[in-house]
């Protein structure tokens with residue numbers, strides 16, 4: 001039987017009747033919600049879903065929100081929910097899906113992403129972390145960098161080189177790494193905001209069971225594509241209200257503090273307000289296309305627009321504050337769980353927004369992707385395609 | 395200002411897509427770039443045969459007019475789709491002028507004279523033009539023409555598509571009047587226009603007799619100019635889409651340095667950026683069309699946002715197209731200049747982006763110092 005909106009609504013109501021949010025402990029509620037298939041409705045039965053169309057998640061979420069149900073704090077586990085889960089679903093064994101998806105969804109286990117390396121950023125496929133097979137185990141050695149949230153993570157998605165003698169895209173394998181295993185060393189990297197949101201991760205003789213491999217040996221690049229595509233689509237699907245992003249904060253300041261206003265800033269503010277509103281509408285249009293079953297290519301561009309907007313708006317906000325913009329709220333080295341744009345002050349927003357055009361693929365690389373995959377323009381000429389990884393210039 | 399309006403429908407319906415392909419087919423057959431180029435140099439800049447096809451045969455002039463008043467009973471959403479296609483072809487027809495702006499002005503009037511004129515505009519057999527300068531915005535004073543004992547005297551310059559108009563809707567301090575273009579005391583003198591696909595003219599009235607359409611012209615003018623500005627964004631979207639698609643095509647074919655020029659990253663990034671702006675423009679233009687169609691309380695904001703965003707995008711698309719076509723883009727034969735001139739003229743028509751931002755600032759309570 002295909003699950004439609006009416007059926008989902010009544011299933012959700014039945015679920016709420018059996019597990020009243022007011023009296024059910026949060027962890028129990030989330031666990032039961034997963035078991036009822038109401039976690040991510042498009043996942044298979046038994047794995048938190050009901051094989052329903054993805055667009056119907058909104059029906060469940062609206063019912064639960066109206067009932068004041070707890071959510072699974074999605075921002076705490078963005079990498080797990082946005083990237084690890086769809087990859088495990090697509091490439092994992094049944095055993096892996098059963099083991100990892102539920103605690104991932106409930107937020108009991110946080111995930112991080114061990115992809116970037118000092119020598120492999122945009123050119124991710126150049127990575128050098130080695131995994132060598134010994135019987136049923138792999139031994140991993142190497143260094144990862146910019147690993148967001150590694151300090152909170154129980155598991156990581158990891159890509160490593162398993163064959164240096166073939167071209168770089170072909171010798172990569174994808175693993176799940178247990179961050180509590182011996183040989184995993186997480187060291188905070190302090191960033192321009194003063195806090196340490198990301199880390200260096202040193203991997204020394206880390207033993208990963210072959211049962212924690214995702215996909216075939218040597219097929220890791222293809223698996224990673226699933227992760228990266230999901231990373232870029234993760235933004236844009238959510239519905240935000242008018243003035244829902246950083247523009248709302250600066251508009252509020254403008255309204256409350258007329259003494260800060262200047263003509264130059266007024267022009268720029270209203271222009272950015274228009275840009276933010278149009279970006280919101282584009283996201284809304286994308287969402288409507290998804291619901292109608294015709295996903296457009298717009299998603300590829302959302303992150304680009306979002307990064308530029310955040311940077312321009314936060315830059316303007318610091319200027320608007322004038323002398324106060326010369327101050328900063330807190331330089332203490334902290335290790336935060338999430339990026340908190342709204343909870344901090346203007347200077348923090350300005351500095352943190354600089355990462356928006358770097359994390360998850362730089363804007364330059366995303367423009368290449370739009371140009372090649374959406375507009376069909378010719379790819380860059382390549383000198384690395386048929387060369388064994390070990391012979392590449394480094 | 396945290397209120398989000400009722401959810402707009404930002405997609406195209408199947409009927410709208412069918413309408414689009416019908417219009418596109420017609421334009422492909424009757425409005426290619428060479429024909430437009432030849433026409434703007436002729437004595438008759440407007441394509442009357444094309445207008446007859448669109449307005450009369452296809453019934454598109456009456457989209458905004460309810461069936462019981464002689465129209466098609468469609469909405470701004472459909473008219474926006476037509477304008478996207480007309481923009482894509484820089485078609486020299488008075489659609490925005492007559493079927494949108496003049497029609498909207500008449501929809502705000504409740505006299506018999508207005509009803510009769512509305513029906514004949516809807517049929518497409520009569521072309522109407524609101525006698526205001528092309529650059530007018532809704533707050534404009536209505537003092538170009540004065541009325542005394544039913545006779546109208548005054549001059550309005552920069553009236554878009556006046557040369558094609560059969561009847562002018564003339565706003566005065568004493569009401570909105572209809573004046574036939576052929577009536578005594580009416581002269582229409584073509585101006586040398588920057589955009590010759592939507593040429594401007596000076597309309598001079600010296601004691602011309604007018605039929606009263608409404609006692610108060612201001613609401614009609616406001617409504618007309620708001621709808622015009624909102625739907626102009628769809629025309630700008632059409633312009634930008636053509637320019638992007640054509641530039642993508644050209645840069646893939648043109649080789650320099652033993653490579654297609656589209657394989658150079660500096661060009662790829664610019665085209666990707668343009669694509670992004672076009673995608674955003676589509677959302678903004680659809681939002682404005684939907685807000686006008688549903689009579690949403692958000693329509694003023696939606697229109698101002700769409701104009702403030704779309705106008706610079708269309709100009710940017712044209713300027714990039716010209717630069718990336720380089721020498722060939724600079725020639726008279728190549729149609730890019732038609733698009734550049736239309737895009738630049740559109741960025742002034744019905745209020746510049748800056749004017750719309752000023753209006754918006756009031757609407758969203760972000761006041762100037």
Ligand SMILES: Cc1cc2nc3c(=O)[nH]c(=O)nc-3n(C[C@H](O)[C@H](O)[C@H](O)COP(=O)(O)OP(=O)(O)OC[C@H]3O[C@@H](n4cnc5c(N)ncnc54)[C@H](O)[C@@H]3O)c2cc1C
Pocket residue numbers: 112113114115116118120121122123145146147148149198355358359360361362363364365368659
């Ligand atoms: C806040 C933050 C959080 C992050 N979190 C994680 C994480 O959790 N896990 C993880 O694995 N990684 C993470 N990253 C790493 C991020 O994915 C990389 O920084 C990013 O992919 C860029 O790599 P790079 O820093 O090595 O820069 P490089 O690749 O060295 O790029 C340097 C410059 O060259 C440009 N460039 C490179 N190649 C091209 C090209 N082909 N065409 C045009 N320009 C090019 C880039 O755009 C950039 O401007 C994070 C980064 C940041 C800033």
